[in-house]
Amino acid sequence: MSKTLGWCLLPTTSDFKQEREARRSSRDIDVMLKRTSQEPVAILVLGISQSGKSTFIKQMRIINGPEFSQQELIDFRRTVYQNIIEGLQELVVKKTKMGIPWENSANETHEMLVMSVESWNMNLEPHTFQGFVTAINSLWNDSGIQEAYSKTKKINFFVSYIPCKQDILYAHKSCRDRDYFVHRNILITRSRSMWKYCFFDHNTTILFMAASSEFDQDLYGDNSLVESLNLFKSVLCNRFLRKCTIILFLNKTDLLAEKVQTADIRKNFPEFQGDPHSLEDVQRFLVECFRERITTVDDSHSFFYHFTTAVDTENIRIAFDSVKETIFRENVKNLMMQ
Numbered sequence: 001m002s003k004t005l006g007w008c009l010l011p012t013t014s015d016f017k018q019e020r021e022a023r024r025s026s027r028d029i030d031v032m033l034k035r036t037s038q039e040p041v042a043i044l045v046l047g048i049s050q051s052g053k054s055t056f057i058k059q060m061r062i063i064n065g066p067e068f069s070q071q072e073l074i075d076f077r078r079t080v081y082q083n084i085i086e087g088l089q090e091l092v093v094k095k096t097k098m099g100i101p102w103e104n105s106a107n108e109t110h111e112m113l114v115m116s117v118e119s120w121n122m123n124l125e126p127h128t129f130q131g132f133v134t135a136i137n138s139l140w141n142d143s144g145i146q147e148a149y150s151k152t153k154k155i156n157f158f159v160s161y162i163p164c165k166q167d168i169l170y171a172h173k174s175c176r177d178r179d180y181f182v183h184r185n186i187l188i189t190r191s192r193s194m195w196k197y198c199f200f201d202h203n204t205t206i207l208f209m210a211a212s213s214e215f216d217q218d219l220y221g222d223n224s225l226v227e228s229l230n231l232f233k234s235v236l237c238n239r240f241l242r243k244c245t246i247i248l249f250l251n252k253t254d255l256l257a258e259k260v261q262t263a264d265i266r267k268n269f270p271e272f273q274g275d276p277h278s279l280e281d282v283q284r285f286l287v288e289c290f291r292e293r294i295t296t297v298d299d300s301h302s303f304f305y306h307f308t309t310a311v312d313t314e315n316i317r318i319a320f321d322s323v324k325e326t327i328f329r330e331n332v333k334n335l336m337m338q
């Protein structure tokens with residue numbers, strides 16, 4: 001194309017020079033693009049507990065394969081049983097704290113049974129779990145528990161079954177989840193033990209997950225969003241991570257959309273200006289909270305963000321495609337600056 005154009009315009013020596021330069025740049029870019037697409041890249045998935053890190057990594061497995069084996073599904077069943085019992089125990093404690101009585105007084109006996117289960121200490125198989133089903137159902141159907149539940153976050157109940165992919169995504173098992181996934185030249189990990197595989201340069205991206213719906217919830221006694229912002233700031237201050245690109249996933253958008261309908265973020269964050277019942281306004285505010293941490297520490301980080309729902313495979317597929325594109329673009333930019 002440039003050759004044809006060159007002949008038509010009867011090029012001068014300087015035109016030839018320019019064309020040679022252009023060809024050389026184009027070749028350099030081709031080499032760089034080839035290098036970027038092959039260089040190992042690491043994504044460190046960071047964030048406070050319950051923000052959705054393991055769910056994101058499970059989605060990587062669902063999206064990029066291989067399929068879960070029957071044994072893996074059965075292993076997840078125990079986690080789901082454990083989540084059901086622990087979730088119900090948490091609700092019973094909340095109900096008591098809120099001073100809500102049992103609708104059905106027979107549930108006092110069921111309460112004793114369920115509260116005595118040390119689910120983390122036992123091998124929950126279908127036949128053991130079956131022994132608690134009547135009590136679980138009865139407590140769950142009591143209006144006292146329903147009232148406590150309507151004032152807290154959602155928990156799912158299942159009895160004697162093999163979990164499907166969606167159940168796996170809803171299961172929470174702190175720390176013991178498989179915590180990395182390799183997709184082509186990309187290592188995705190949430191584990192510090194894998195940091196040895198990272199270069200901590202522009203080839204490493206921090207994917208910071210924050211549960212956007214938890215602005216009014218506590219984690220170990222402190223506000224969950226404040227905890228998340230503090231961790232975000234300490235990540236930014238970490239000298240090893242200084243050159244990394246930061247991608248923020250403001251996660252649990254489904255729960256946030258539901259929450260803003262009734263909750264008022266100004267109770268926890270009086271500086272919020274805007275409509276507390278507008279999802280967009282609340283999301284904009286949250287992005288600014290995180291962005292502000294970057295500017296107070298060091299604004300040389302490249303910063304990108306997405307509103308995600310980690311339990312929604314399609315949503316994560318789109319977000320991950322965009323993450324890959326961002327990493328690629330950032331790498332090309334960095335190589336061109338070298």
Ligand SMILES: Nc1nc2c(ncn2[C@@H]2O[C@H](COP(=O)(O)OP(=O)(O)OP(=O)(O)O)[C@@H](O)[C@H]2O)c(=O)[nH]1
Pocket residue numbers: 047048049050051052053054055056169170171172173174175251252253254255308309310311312
């Ligand atoms: N509704 C909803 N639930 C989510 C979303 N993301 C994660 N969860 C649920 O939130 C819980 C915690 O998610 P995890 O991925 O286990 O959180 P984590 O960051 O790995 O937590 P730790 O392992 O304790 O550090 C799980 O029960 C998930 O199913 C989301 O976007 N929407």
Ligand SMILES: [Mg+2]
Pocket residue numbers: 053054055173174175177
């Ligand atoms: Mg986890």
